[in-house]
Amino acid sequence: MLICIGGLVTSKGVGMAVPDWPTSYGYNMFALPVSTWLTGGVFDEHTHRLWATVVGTLVVAQTRWLGGVSSRRWLAWIAGVEIVGGRLLLGLGPDWKGAGHFLAGIGGVVALAALVWFKNPAARGGLPGLGWLAFGLVQLQGLLGGLRVVLDKQVVADTTLGTVFGLIHGCLGQSFFVLLCGIALCLSRLWNEDTGRRPTLGSLRWLLPLATVAVFGQLLLGALMRHQHAGLAIQDFPTAYGGLWPATDPAALERYNQLRTDEVTVTAFQIQLQMFHRLGAVVVTALVGACFWATRSSATDPMIRRGVSLWAVLLLLQIGLGSATIWTGKAADVATAHVAIGALLLATGTLITMISRRQAVPFTGNLSAAPTSARLWAGSVPS
Amino acid sequence: MNTTLKTVVALAATASALNAAELSGKITVKGTPPPAKPIPQVKADQNCGKNRTEDAMTRTWVVGADNGLANVVVYIKTGLEGKTFTPPAEEPLIDQTGCMYEPYVSAVMVGQTFQIRNSDALMHNVNATPKINKGFNFAQATAGQVNKKTFDKPEMGAKFVCNVHPWMIAYVSVLENPFFAVSDKDGKFVIKGELPDGKYTLAAFHQKGGEVTQDIEVKGGKATASLAIEVKQ
Numbered sequence: 001m002l003i004c005i006g007g008l009v010t011s012k013g014v015g016m017a018v019p020d021w022p023t024s025y026g027y028n029m030f031a032l033p034v035s036t037w038l039t040g041g042v043f044d045e046h047t048h049r050l051w052a053t054v055v056g057t058l059v060v061a062q063t064r065w066l067g068g069v070s071s072r073r074w075l076a077w078i079a080g081v082e083i084v085g086g087r088l089l090l091g092l093g094p095d096w097k098g099a100g101h102f103l104a105g106i107g108g109v110v111a112l113a114a115l116v117w118f119k120n121p122a123a124r125g126g127l128p129g130l131g132w133l134a135f136g137l138v139q140l141q142g143l144l145g146g147l148r149v150v151l152d153k154q155v156v157a158d159t160t161l162g163t164v165f166g167l168i169h170g171c172l173g174q175s176f177f178v179l180l181c182g183i184a185l186c187l188s189r190l191w192n193e194d195t196g197r198r199p200t201l202g203s204l205r206w207l208l209p210l211a212t213v214a215v216f217g218q219l220l221l222g223a224l225m226r227h228q229h230a231g232l233a234i235q236d237f238p239t240a241y242g243g244l245w246p247a248t249d250p251a252a253l254e255r256y257n258q259l260r261t262d263e264v265t266v267t268a269f270q271i272q273l274q275m276f277h278r279l280g281a282v283v284v285t286a287l288v289g290a291c292f293w294a295t296r297s298s299a300t301d302p303m304i305r306r307g308v309s310l311w312a313v314l315l316l317l318q319i320g321l322g323s324a325t326i327w328t329g330k331a332a333d334v335a336t337a338h339v340a341i342g343a344l345l346l347a348t349g350t351l352i353t354m355i356s357r358r359q360a361v362p363f364t365g366n367l368s369a370a371p372t373s374a375r376l377w378a379g380s381v382p383s
Numbered sequence: 384m385n386t387t388l389k390t391v392v393a394l395a396a397t398a399s400a401l402n403a404a405e406l407s408g409k410i411t412v413k414g415t416p417p418p419a420k421p422i423p424q425v426k427a428d429q430n431c432g433k434n435r436t437e438d439a440m441t442r443t444w445v446v447g448a449d450n451g452l453a454n455v456v457v458y459i460k461t462g463l464e465g466k467t468f469t470p471p472a473e474e475p476l477i478d479q480t481g482c483m484y485e486p487y488v489s490a491v492m493v494g495q496t497f498q499i500r501n502s503d504a505l506m507h508n509v510n511a512t513p514k515i516n517k518g519f520n521f522a523q524a525t526a527g528q529v530n531k532k533t534f535d536k537p538e539m540g541a542k543f544v545c546n547v548h549p550w551m552i553a554y555v556s557v558l559e560n561p562f563f564a565v566s567d568k569d570g571k572f573v574i575k576g577e578l579p580d581g582k583y584t585l586a587a588f589h590q591k592g593g594e595v596t597q598d599i600e601v602k603g604g605k606a607t608a609s610l611a612i613e614v615k616q
Contacts, residue, residue, distance in 0.1 A: 012549060013544075013546065013549040014549055016520055019520040025522055036506060036524070039506050040430070040548045041549060042506070045546075153518040153520070257591060258614050258615055259417050260417070261443050263443070
């Protein structure tokens with residue numbers, strides 16, 4: 001949901017509809033008048049902020065749950081630091097009032113988690129660590145989102161810091177989603193029960209992670225396009241300015257820009273970026289197609305075969321959405337669906353890769369012979 | 384005393400009249416620009432669409448009678464080097480009305496104060512994203528709110544956008560001297576001011592079409608020029 005709302009914010013170009021942060025039009029973000037919230041792009045941007053606080057709160061609860069009762073001490077320390085830090089910011093003057101309340105507010109939520117007295121044990125293996133990683137990342141992600149607003153006017157090397165932080169914010173959001181999916185998998189029965197099957201992975205051993213990395217690279221290219229608002233640097237598909245590979249010399253760029261009726265001036269870099277995104281789609285299709293082909297072997301585990309089939313279907317949908325993004329002139333809902341399915345593609349690839357590695361590990365509790373990746377993720381193996 | 388004062392005022396007025404110049408002319412478009420497209424989001428917006436019966440249209444190319452091109456910033460580009468000018472006291476207005484910026488294109492001099500007003504009974508934010516000058520982003524929550532701003536460096540086509548209603552876009556050019564104008568719907572322009580007779584380069588800048596120049600000579604305070612901006616096909 002949060003990725004979808006964030007995607008809408010970027011697709012509609014309303015990231016700066018609320019010019020301040022962590023306040024919203026000078027208000028505590030939870031006290032923004034409804035009439036203001038419901039005005040144009042403010043609705044998307046402010047809803048994104050509010051939903052992010054819901055996700056943040058859930059991640060704090062997850063950290064306490066995975067870390068067990070022993071995490072209370074650390075949570076209390078962190079809460080104390082954040083509350084004291086927030087109070088200190090308040091003392092710096094009215095300009096820091098919003099930031100001070102925000103930091104102290106986060107500290108308050110963390111303090112509530114520290115107060116939960118339930119004496120649950122910590123999850124096994126690396127899961128508490130992954131919980132803390134998610135805890136850190138969600139706060140970093142919130143900070144990046146805020147800096148994207150606050151530093152929007154700062155220019156470094158002809159690029160606004162708002163664009164840079166928006167790009168990192170978009171990529172980290174996808175990675176964070178994959179991390180949460182991974183944690184969920186490690187807690188699932190699927191991960192923790194021995195099916196007794198020891199599938200032969202064959203070429204899938206390297207094809208699955210390679211295709212997943214390719215999907216991630218493709219997401220990075222897409223994020224770079226979106227945060228430059230260059231998703232429509234080329235307005236036709238499957239051709240590109242009527243040809244196979246468009247010219248990007250100054251005369252060609254002048255012609256392209258003159259004939260656009262939108263308010264965008266595209267650059268050679270933006271055009272090439274979209275072309276590489278198109279090429280990336282070909283590479284991803286080839287790799288996922290190769291995975292699909294490899295699962296036709298009778299030795300492939302049925303679960304992996306189903307997962308790769310789902311992956312292939314999502315990919316076909318994604319190609320359709322990418323094409324429709326151009327054909328509809330980057331309609332916000334279509335472009336956002338393209339982002340959301342991109343996140344699902346990345347998560348699906350990661351989970352299939354994890355499952356394939358997990359199944360290759362004997363469930364003896366002795367993981368010393370297992371691949372490093374499997375040992376990391378096998379934290380909740382029953383002893 | 385009164386007589387002396389009147390004499391001084393009369394002399395000053397005469398001197399001023401001697402220097403008062405008028406440059407006029409027309410900007411045309413050569414070639415076929417893409418036609419304007421509707422902006423359906425304006426009518427679709429629950430607030431902005433209330434009083435609107437027709438779609439707002441894109442304004443990247445506004446062509447009037449006899450191929451006259453609107454929204455072109457016409458200014459003296461060279462010929463005034465080494466001279467300094469006081470920014471005009473007049474404060475141009477950039478209005479937000481009907482969820483559109485009016486005018487779409489405007490020009491000010493470096494250091495000249497301009498006003499930004501919200502005439503709509505709903506909130507807008509004014510996000511100025513110049514590349515050379517310092518940008519700003521503030522909200523105008525109520526109808527009638529006016530904020531005053533200045534830019535301190537020359538820059539062509541600084542972009543203004545309302546992110547609450549992201550189709551709302553305007554451009555402001557910042558010029559080094561007070562001799563500039565923006566072409567009207569038929570491409571006509573008039574530049575008035577105390578411009579001495581002499582040779583100058585007149586430039587016409589269009590956001591999509593780029594810039595063209597023409598050498599002109601002001602004689603007896605008059606000059607005319609016709610410039611064409613070409614659409615590359």
